[in-house]
Amino acid sequence: MKKKFNYPLFFLVAFLIGFSLLFFYTLSTPASIQRFGNPNYFFSRHLFFGFLPAIIAGIIAYKLPVNFIKKWSVWLVAINIFFLFIVFIPFLGITAGGATRWLNFKYFSVQPSEFLKMSAILYLSAWIASKLPENQVSGWKSVAKRSYYNFFYIFVPFLIFLGIITVALFFQSDASTLAIIGLTLLAVYFSAKTPFWHTLSIVVGGSIFGLLLIKFEPYRMSRWLTFLNPEADPLGTGYQLRQSLISLGSGGIFGRGLGMSTQKFGFLPQAMADSIFAVIGEELGIIGCTILILCFILFVWLGIKIAKNSNNRFAKLSSIGIVFWITFQAFINISSTIGIFPLTGVPLPFFSYGGSHLMVELIAVGLLLNISKNT
Numbered sequence: 001m002k003k004k005f006n007y008p009l010f011f012l013v014a015f016l017i018g019f020s021l022l023f024f025y026t027l028s029t030p031a032s033i034q035r036f037g038n039p040n041y042f043f044s045r046h047l048f049f050g051f052l053p054a055i056i057a058g059i060i061a062y063k064l065p066v067n068f069i070k071k072w073s074v075w076l077v078a079i080n081i082f083f084l085f086i087v088f089i090p091f092l093g094i095t096a097g098g099a100t101r102w103l104n105f106k107y108f109s110v111q112p113s114e115f116l117k118m119s120a121i122l123y124l125s126a127w128i129a130s131k132l133p134e135n136q137v138s139g140w141k142s143v144a145k146r147s148y149y150n151f152f153y154i155f156v157p158f159l160i161f162l163g164i165i166t167v168a169l170f171f172q173s174d175a176s177t178l179a180i181i182g183l184t185l186l187a188v189y190f191s192a193k194t195p196f197w198h199t200l201s202i203v204v205g206g207s208i209f210g211l212l213l214i215k216f217e218p219y220r221m222s223r224w225l226t227f228l229n230p231e232a233d234p235l236g237t238g239y240q241l242r243q244s245l246i247s248l249g250s251g252g253i254f255g256r257g258l259g260m261s262t263q264k265f266g267f268l269p270q271a272m273a274d275s276i277f278a279v280i281g282e283e284l285g286i287i288g289c290t291i292l293i294l295c296f297i298l299f300v301w302l303g304i305k306i307a308k309n310s311n312n313r314f315a316k317l318s319s320i321g322i323v324f325w326i327t328f329q330a331f332i333n334i335s336s337t338i339g340i341f342p343l344t345g346v347p348l349p350f351f352s353y354g355g356s357h358l359m360v361e362l363i364a365v366g367l368l369l370n371i372s373k374n375t
Contacts, residue, residue: 004373005372005373006302006306006369006373008302009299009303009306009368010369012298012299012302013299013350015295016295016350016351017362021051022258023280023351024042024043024272025043026258026259027261027264027272027276027279028041028353030264030265030266031264031271031272042353045108046355049108049355050355050358050359051355051358054358054359054361055362057359057363058366059366060363061363061366062370064370066312066315066367066371066374070125070129071126073125074123074127076122076123077120077122079119080112080116080119080120081116081165081168083103083115084112084116084168087100087101087112087172088171092104094109099173100172101172108355110355111356111357113169113181114357114359114360115359116165117180117181118363120161120165120181120184120185121184121185121318121321121325124158124185124188124189124317125188125314125315125317125318125321128188128192128313129313129314129317131153131154132154132192150194150195150198154198155195158185159202162182162202165178166178166182166209169181173217175210175213175217175220176345180325182206183324184321184324184325184328185321186199186202186203187321188317188320188321188324189202191317192317223343226241226342227341227343230245240269240275241339241343243263243267243269243275243278244268244275244278244338245278245338246267247261247263247268247275247279247282248278248282248337248338251281251283251284251286252286253286254284254287255283255285255287256282256283256285257283259283261283263279263282272352272353273352274337274343274347275337277292277333277334277337277348277351296326296327296330296331299323300327303319303323304319304323306319306368306372307319307323310371310375311375315371315375319368322364322367326361326364329346329347329349333346333352334348349361
């Protein structure tokens with residue numbers, strides 16, 4: 001079989017990463033000077049503790065045999081879930097903003113829930129590929145036997161897996177990551193041609209659970225109320241959204257120019273992380289925002305094409321999961337920034353500050369390129 005490198009996907013991601021580094025360099029300078037007196041502090045950390053390790057991890061994911069990754073996926077997700085719980089050990093975990101989600105490694109921190117996005121996709125894809133091969137979906141002679149197998153050997157174990165993840169992320173107060181992982185896994189599960197009522201019942205149950213999380217957690221309720229009426233408390237809960245909209249509005253069609261944002265000078269909260277799209281809009285305008293959104297749409301098309309052309313069920317489902325996760329997360333981040341979805345605190349893929357999410361995203365890209373070359 002002739003192996004062919006997927007240049008369109010590679011150059012698309014290279015463009016996104018290259019531009020994000022250039023943009024982050026200009027964005028992080030004011031905060032670096034203000035907090036540490038060093039204009040390159042945040043950029044250096046982003047480069048050496050985020051980008052470079054992420055590149056190495058992505059290359060490893062590209063080089064490893066796909067079947068090797070499938071074989072070890074159960075251990076990857078087991079180790080990942082273990083780390084989700086040890087963040088609660090006082091001298092290992094880091095608490096910030098009322099949530100404990102990070103592991104302290106002295107010179108840098110790691111957020112295990114970011115890696116769960118990838119490991120959970122790999123495990124579920126490998127599990128479905130082994131338990132529900134494509135020829136088994138339509139190969140049952142008895143409808144009753146097929147329904148029994150689908151319920152007790154597919155649906156129930158999937159619910160248990162979702163339950164473990166839900167418990168871990170619930171205690172970390174990370175509902176946004178839980179929603180992203182849950183919907184991504186559901187997309188993989190549905191793509192495996194499982195019975196539609198399985199997916200529908202999980203959507204209904206998950207929606208009820210999500211509403212309960214919002215109702216009985218004051219800060220989540222305040223985010224929804226702010227989303228419904230952002231002008232009710234412009235200097236309190238509505239401040240971040242208000243400043244994001246000011247940033248986007250002041251950019252106009254063509255933007256102020258790269259590095260010319262004024263909102264990044266302490267006015268816009270989380271300018272390097274959750275609200276980075278607002279700064280992109282201020283500096284590059286509607287044109288720049290549109291190009292970025294089109295890049296993510298192109299990523300979807302290229303990823304779905306890889307999944308469609310793959311003759312390996314594990315690879316096909318993994319590709320679908322990766323594409324859904326990255327683009328759905330980008331959609332959530334952008335939507336919350338422009339005010340059509342409540343603020344969630346999820347990073348913009350390839351752009352926001354933070355090594356954990358960047359590393360797992362480049363691992364995902366490396367795996368997509370790996371799957372593509374073996375198609």
